Amino acid sequence: MKITDLTHTITDDISVFSATEHPKITVAAEKETDGYSQKHISIYSHNGTHMDAPFHILKNGLTADDMPLEAFFGKGCVVDFSEGTEKEISLEAIKSKEKEIRASDFLLIHTGWDKKWKTDDYTVGFPVLSVEAANYLTNFNLKGVGVDAISVDTIDSSEMTVHHALLGAGMILVENLTNLSALPQSGFYFSSLPLKIKEADGSPIRAVAIEW
């Protein structure tokens, strides 16, 4: 068995949306004085590598704790758009990967944008799916789509059309993935299990790929 980490480390200086504060990880107990070490974690549900439940955007969408666990675990594939990536991933580009997508539960889109993590460039201008490409993905039995950028929509999107298309089709989204270049094109299981927070619109996760 081989497990590949697809998760950014949570620190106080990670890239976040401008409307959100950074996570704060503080020492709450120490072995020298308390006999054990403990930390306090202050974090938003969409900080760091995380998943979006439909309720994040859709008024009547499911929360993560209302979904079966199988919604967060399944066969993954990676499509590589890291070479010559345009700002928008076209319907044509996605259609060329139809065979891999059809055989998968999770589509992970590798753009290489994760290299800009923790720089000012990370949160602007990242590649996103075109609306047509997003709509096309709703024709499969995908459980979710994952990206190595902070959002599936452009940073200034008010309509959130890609979120609406994919979450509206019952999928989950996974954002701020990293290390997708370490994965084979297919032949792995993708895990994006959320914390069990009541009425969760999303959750920081430990995203991993498991190969047997």
Next chain:
Amino acid sequence: MKITDLTHTITDDISVFSATEHPKITVAAEKETDGYSQKHISIYSHNGTHMDAPFHILKNGLTADDMPLEAFFGKGCVVDFSEGTEKEISLEAIKSKEKEIRASDFLLIHTGWDKKWKTDDYTVGFPVLSVEAANYLTNFNLKGVGVDAISVDTIDSSEMTVHHALLGAGMILVENLTNLSALPQSGFYFSSLPLKIKEADGSPIRAVAIEW
């Protein structure tokens, strides 16, 4: 594939150690005003269903982010001490399960104590392994031990001998599990992947069992 949830829901009124505050989950953004829903999560690294890394107790112990991901995922077995459970699980009782333990990466100890979750009775008087039983478990190649109570040591333990024995042998611990009665005795994978917090002494987790 079947995935079984072994995790308590995180709410503001869960059972915690008296020295620790409750988690606080608050609404940070709403669709009506912000266009999306987001929550803020305030939680301690050992709140709710969580894992302990060796650094939780051991001065030079590994933190979770220093451990390979394979340390948190592997073949599980459940030993059932829910009938006639004494305060202490003896060496003899554990020895009687040698065959199951030898074939497993994770030993999950079912006592049924999780039924007391969120009551005053939960944090006192739960069954724990005897020191001899804990030391015996270090003779196997276990990756970890999980329990359906708040600790592997008694609540008033200052020595934390079971923590020391098991973490000292390089294992992880998983505490506050639930729903262990839903599992077969073996034939499943146990996942206790922690959040990727820098220098993590532990982490809230989504503990699950996966049967193929």
